[in-house]
Amino acid sequence: MSAITVAAVQMDVRIGDVGGNAERALVWLRQAADAGAELIVLPEAALSGYCFASRDEAMPHALPLEAEPLQAFARRCAELGVTGVLGYLEAAPGGHIYNSACIAMPSGEVATYRKTHLPTLGVDRFLGKGDRLPVFDAPWGSLGCLICYDVRFPEPARVLALRGMDVLAVPTNWPEGAESTPDFVLRARARENRVFVVAADRVGVERGRRFIGRSQIVDAVGKALAEADGVSETILLAQIDPAEARRKRIVIEPGEWEQDSVGDRRPELYGLLGADHA
Numbered sequence: 501m502s503a504i505t506v507a508a509v510q511m512d513v514r515i516g517d518v519g520g521n522a523e524r525a526l527v528w529l530r531q532a533a534d535a536g537a538e539l540i541v542l543p544e545a546a547l548s549g550y551c552f553a554s555r556d557e558a559m560p561h562a563l564p565l566e567a568e569p570l571q572a573f574a575r576r577c578a579e580l581g582v583t584g585v586l587g588y589l590e591a592a593p594g595g596h597i598y599n600s601a602c603i604a605m606p607s608g609e610v611a612t613y614r615k616t617h618l619p620t621l622g623v624d625r626f627l628g629k630g631d632r633l634p635v636f637d638a639p640w641g642s643l644g645c646l647i648c649y650d651v652r653f654p655e656p657a658r659v660l661a662l663r664g665m666d667v668l669a670v671p672t673n674w675p676e677g678a679e680s681t682p683d684f685v686l687r688a689r690a691r692e693n694r695v696f697v698v699a700a701d702r703v704g705v706e707r708g709r710r711f712i713g714r715s716q717i718v719d720a721v722g723k724a725l726a727e728a729d730g731v732s733e734t735i736l737l738a739q740i741d742p743a744e745a746r747r748k749r750i751v752i753e754p755g756e757w758e759q760d761s762v763g764d765r766r767p768e769l770y771g772l773l774g775a776d777h778a
Contacts, residue, residue: 502741503739503740503741504538504539504640504739504740504741504742505535505536505537505538505737505738505739506537506538506539506540506541506667506696506698506717506737506738506739506740507532507535507537507539507540507541507698507735507736507737508541508698508699508700508701508715508716508717508726508728508735508736509525509528509529509532509540509541509542509543509700509715509735509736510543510700510701510702510703510713510715510728510732510733510734510735510736511524511525511528511542511543511546511702511703511733512702512703512704512733513543513545513546513547513548513549513550513702513704513706514549515548515549515550515551515552515706515707516548516549516561517549518547518548518561518563518569519569521546521547521548521549522547522569522572522573525542525546525547525573525586526572526573526576528540528542528735529542529573529576529577529580529582529584530576530580531735532582532735532737533580533581533582535735535737536737537582537735537737538581538582538583538639538640539582539583539584539585539638539640539643539667539669539698540577540582540583540584540585541584541585541669541670541671541698541699541700542584542585542586542587542671542700543587543671543672543673543700543701543702544587544599544601544615544647544648544671544672544673544702545587545588545589545599545623545673546586546587546588546671546702547561547563547569547570547586547587547588547589548561548562548588548589548623549561549706550622550623550673550706551622551623551706551707551709552622552623552626554626555597555626555627558589558597558623558626558627559591559597561589562588562589562590562591562597563588563589563590563591564590564591564592565590565602565610565612569588570586570588570602570610571610573586573602573604574602574604574608574610575608577604577605577606578604578605578606578607578608580606581606582606583603583604583605583606583638583639583640583643584602584603584604585601585602585603585604585643585645585669585671585700586601586602586604586671587599587600587601587602587647587671588600588601588602589623589627590612590614592628596628597626597627597628598614598615598627598628598629598630599614599615599618599623599624599627599647600612600613600614600615600630600647601613601615601645601647601669601671603636603643603645605636605638605639606639611634611636613630613632613634613645613646613647614628614629614630614631614632615627615629615630615646615647615648615649615650616629616630616631616632616633616646616650616656617629617649617650617652617653617656618649619649621649621675622673622709624649633656633659633660633663635660635663635664635665640742641666641667641742641743641745642663642664642665642666642667642742643665643666643667643668643669644657644660644661644663644665644667644668644669644695645668645669645670645671646660646668646669646670647670647671647672648670648671648672648673648674650670651668651670651672651681651685651686651689651699652681652685654688654689654692655773657689657692657693657695658692658693660693660695661693661694661695661762662762665693665695665745666695666696666742666743666745666746667695667696667697667698667740667742667745668689668690668693668695668696668697668698669698669699669700670686670697670698670699670700671699671700672699672700672701672702673701673702673711674701674711674712674713674714675709675710675711675712676709676710676711676712678712679712679714682699682701682712682714682716682727686699686716686718686724687718687722687723687724688722690718690719690720690721690722691720691721691722691761692761693761693762694720694721694744694745694747694748694750694761694762695720695745696717696718696719696720696740696742696744696745697716697717697718698716698717699715699716699717699718700715701713701714701715701728703730703731703732703733712730713728713729713730713731713732714727714728714729714730715727715728715734715736716728716736717736717737717738717740719738719740719744720740720744720745721750725738725740726738748760748761748762748763749763
């Protein structure tokens, strides 16, 4: 494997304007691809907006994966030869709604990740929880996806790393008060799992709630390769080598100082992780 360019698109979103947001997402997608990006991550709920006051209000803006805005995104990814990750509200069979990400491959293949951990905030108050942590095969390696609050928990990222993930895409909507995530959490997830992280946040104000931007690309030792400011729509770009994520053991001094935060685990001690305890 060789280095690839990855991109995090930091954009504003207009609540309820699915068509307009979709058109703007395609413009950002092309700009990132024109800059050489092979993986392009856009924010959480980038098509719908986030600050809905009820399930009934959100429902008209939820889409099945087969809906035209998502299919247009998939077609554009195939046309540009990129892997794209786009946040949207998913309308699923049985009347369920999920906070999801569309994963579109250069081959035209499309898949969905559903947010598994939901805070009491915005539209997440009214949605269903995803129940899978899949890893997706991309031309350059293995891609995992977590959405916003998911990354606050160490277990999902660890599971994805154990399943072979090289790069973690994080579509997100960080509101004011969530600064610890770009300050510390993303870098910890990258370092403890030795994976790359591409996090795309939004900016702007939606129904009185301000979002903090600070999208980031973090390398496999926890160093931020690129970080956006808190107000600007922009595209972050960085080069990464996904193969680096497969070299879990770090050798500082051979035989004297080596460490592997994945291989040196002690699973026999972690039984509490598999059960509920008061």
